Amino acid sequence: MHDAQSADAPLAAGEKEPLAAGLKQRHLTMLGLGGVIGAGLFVGSGAGIAVAGPGIIVSYLIAGALAMLVMRMLGELSSAMPASGAFSVHAERALGRWAGFTVGWLYWFLLVVVLAVEATGAAQIAHGWAPSVPQWGWVLVFMLVFTTANLAAVKNFGEFEFWFAALKVGAIVLFLGLSLLAIFGVLPDTDAVGMSNLTGQGGFLPHGWSGVISGVLAVVFAFGGLEVVTIAAAESDDPARAVGRAVRSAVWRILFFYVGSMLVIVTLLPWSSIQPGQSPYVAVLDHVGVPAAGQIMNIVVFVALLSALNANLYGSSRMVFSLAERGEAPRALLKVSGGGVPRRAVLASVAFGFASVILNLKWPDSIFHYLLNAVGAVLLFVWGLIAASQLRLRPRIEREMPERLTLRMWCFPYLTWAALAGMAGVIVLMLTDAEARPQLLWSAAATAAVLVVAGLRELRLRRTK
Numbered sequence: 001m002h003d004a005q006s007a008d009a010p011l012a013a014g015e016k017e018p019l020a021a022g023l024k025q026r027h028l029t030m031l032g033l034g035g036v037i038g039a040g041l042f043v044g045s046g047a048g049i050a051v052a053g054p055g056i057i058v059s060y061l062i063a064g065a066l067a068m069l070v071m072r073m074l075g076e077l078s079s080a081m082p083a084s085g086a087f088s089v090h091a092e093r094a095l096g097r098w099a100g101f102t103v104g105w106l107y108w109f110l111l112v113v114v115l116a117v118e119a120t121g122a123a124q125i126a127h128g129w130a131p132s133v134p135q136w137g138w139v140l141v142f143m144l145v146f147t148t149a150n151l152a153a154v155k156n157f158g159e160f161e162f163w164f165a166a167l168k169v170g171a172i173v174l175f176l177g178l179s180l181l182a183i184f185g186v187l188p189d190t191d192a193v194g195m196s197n198l199t200g201q202g203g204f205l206p207h208g209w210s211g212v213i214s215g216v217l218a219v220v221f222a223f224g225g226l227e228v229v230t231i232a233a234a235e236s237d238d239p240a241r242a243v244g245r246a247v248r249s250a251v252w253r254i255l256f257f258y259v260g261s262m263l264v265i266v267t268l269l270p271w272s273s274i275q276p277g278q279s280p281y282v283a284v285l286d287h288v289g290v291p292a293a294g295q296i297m298n299i300v301v302f303v304a305l306l307s308a309l310n311a312n313l314y315g316s317s318r319m320v321f322s323l324a325e326r327g328e329a330p331r332a333l334l335k336v337s338g339g340g341v342p343r344r345a346v347l348a349s350v351a352f353g354f355a356s357v358i359l360n361l362k363w364p365d366s367i368f369h370y371l372l373n374a375v376g377a378v379l380l381f382v383w384g385l386i387a388a389s390q391l392r393l394r395p396r397i398e399r400e401m402p403e404r405l406t407l408r409m410w411c412f413p414y415l416t417w418a419a420l421a422g423m424a425g426v427i428v429l430m431l432t433d434a435e436a437r438p439q440l441l442w443s444a445a446a447t448a449a450v451l452v453v454a455g456l457r458e459l460r461l462r463r464t465k
Contacts, residue, residue, distance in 0.1 A: 019084055019154070019318075019340050023236045025245060027158035031311070032229040032250030034165020036067075037172065038304040039121060040222035041258060042297065045265075047276040052215030053206040054198045054266040057259060059215030062422075064255040067223035069419040070383045072409050073390040075247030078230040080397050080404040082239030085322025086230040087386045092326065094389035097461070098454040101328045103385045104319055105450050107227075110375040110382075111316035112349055115309055116356035116368065119143060122305040125298055139357055146310050147350045150317065153339050154235050157314045164307035171300045172257050175281060179264035182288040189289065193268060201270050217429045217436060222258075224379045225308065226250065228315040235318075235340075244407040313349060321345035328457075374446040376439025377430060380423050381447050387420045 049056045074087055083089040085104060092100025123138035149156040178187070185192035198204055205211060229250065233243035265280045268287060274280045279301070285293030321342040323329035333345045359368040394412055397405055409416060430436040 019235050019321075019336065019342065021235055021237045022154035022340070023158045023232055023242075025236070025242055027155075027162050028229055028233060028236060028242050028246040029249050030162045030165040030169070031158075031232055032226065032246040033253055034161065034168045034307060036223050036225045036254055037165070037168040037257065038222070038225065038308050039118075039301050040219075041261070042281050042301050042304060043277070043279045044222060045219065045262065046274050046278050046280050048215045048218040049262070049266065049271050049274045049280060050276045051207065051218060052211040053202060053204070053271040055205040055207070055209075055212040056215045056219070056266065056271075057262050058205075058212050059219055060259045060262050061255075062212075063216050063220040063223060064258055066220065066383075066419060066422045066426075067226065068251040068255060069410075069415055069422075070386055071226050071247055071251050072407075073416060073419070074227065074230050074386050075243060075407050076405070076409045077386075077390055077393060078233055079240045079244040079247075079407045080401070082230075082234045082243060083322065084231060084234040084318045085325070086234070086319075087227065087382065087389065088319060088322055089326075090389040090393060091385050094392035095385075096458075097326075097328070098451070098458050099385060099389070100326065101323070101454040101457065102447070102450050103382055104323045104328060106378050106447060107382050108316050108319045108323070108349070109446070109450075110378045111312040111319070112352045113356050113371050113375045115312045115316070115353040116360040117372070118305045118309040118312065119353075119357050120360050122302055122309065125302045125305070128298075136361060139361070142306065142309060143350065143354055143357070146306075146313055147346065149310070150313055150346050151337075151341060151343050153341060157310065158232075160310050161307060161314075164303055164310070167303050168300065168307065169257075172261060175284070176257075176260055176264060178288055178290070179268060179284055182284075183264060183267055187288055195267075197267055197270050201272050206271070213429060214433070217426065217433060220426055221376075221379055223254075225311065226254070227382070228311050231315050231318050240404065240406060247407065313346070313353065316349040316353070317342060317346040320348060370442065373439045373442035375443060376436075377427070377443035378446065380426060381443070384420065384423050387416050387423070391416055 045056070048059055052059050074090075077090045078086055081090065081093070085100070088100045088104030088107065091103045119139050119142055120135070122142055123135045126138040127133065127135045146160075149160055181187045182190045183193055207214070229246050230243055233239045233246065236242040261281075265274070265284055268284055269280070274283055279297050281300075282293050282297045285296065290296065320329050320333055324331055324333040324345065333342065333348055335342070335344045337343050356368070356371065359371065363369075390409060391413055394409065427440065430440040
């Protein structure tokens with residue numbers, strides 16, 4: 001187990017985790033590819049197109065570049081020092097116990113709250129298919145299925161995520177292929193569209209650069225979820241090698257999927273015809289004549305939501321287990337099954353996740369609304385601590401164990417600082433946006449509360465020495 005480690009202590013040379021090594025390279029690679037392909041892309045991208053027009057392509061390039069930089073930093077640290085707590089462990093080693101405690105609990109809180117949104121969204125779709133089963137009944141079924149899968153063995157989580165991600169990736173590849181055929185007029189009853197939709201309707205930037213910036217704000221959080229692959233790498237046979245390969249294969253392909261999708265959407269359809277809250281993917285499939293396009297996309301979104309639910313349950317259980325290892329969570333959560341599964345950590349995360357689901361079902365516009373606002377910008381704070389940890393740890397890794405730097409951050413430290421500047425820019429944008437400002441302020445309050453607890457614990461620990 002990990003002992004609490006000061007920021008100045010020598011770096012550990014990669015202690016062996018007590019968890020089972022049940023994940024294969026194919027699981028991690030597909031988890032990296034599919035981890036961020038979710039409802040935020042399939043449905044939420046419509047809001048970005050509405051504010052940026054064809055300039056949404058640039059918005060996704062900017063947001064995707066920021067996410068890629070964060071993942072490269074995290075990949076560098078996780079390949080050198082793999083751990084089940086990933087960036088929480090790195091923050092503790094780089095900045096001290098307070099940082100590991102703060103980022104770990106914030107990320108856990110984020111996952112168990114978002115889990116409720118995903119469970120409820122999937123239940124709404126399933127209820128539409130089978131109205132005789134109440135929505136809460138579907139939530140119960142999903143929670144029981146994925147809890148059982150996560151309690152049994154880590155390979156079950158890996159297999160679920162592998163096939164979920166394969167379906168999502170396959171759907172996007174098929175979508176891109178059909179769209180390209182339609183763009184060039186190859187499909188029946190289609191004519192080549194040319195550049196008219198990119199240059200008409202107010203031009204490529206109908207709302208100017210302010211629209212592009214608003215688009216960044218609308219889409220940047222869709223890239224959250226990639227972090228789980230670095231948590232999962234600790235449960236593979238060769239964590240250092242596995243996480244490096246997964247990060248390398250994921251970042252460029254994900255950017256291709258996101259930017260490629262937006263490019264074909266705004267090329268095929270006038271951007272003004274796409275309404276926020278409606279899937280632009282359905283609009284394109286309807287345009288090219290795919291029968292039952294809405295139901296097909298419902299199936300894809302349903303799978304995406306279940307995939308995210310499964311990944312968040314896994315990620316939250318491993319994060320709280322890692323916190324318990326370092327004395328930052330109740331030590332009762334350290335109990336590991338004979339198969340190497342932290343079952344108590346899984347059950348604790350499910351319990352809080354289920355409580356969030358109940359709040360979402362009963363009070364979506366009051367209590368749960370405030371909870372959701374409280375995690376709205378937490379991802380930015382987590383990314384910021386990842387960047388700060390990488391700035392501090394990279395020189396120490398080069399000095400103490402350079403042989404473990406198998407995956408390096410590009411242009412260190414300049415791109416790390418550029419990423420931090422980008423995150424600061426997004427925070428400023430949120431402050432100036434009336435809809436996003438409450439999320440930022442509530443998330444800042446939640447972060448401040450966790451920091452206060454971390455500070456009090458630090459004082460107590462110092463007094464007992």
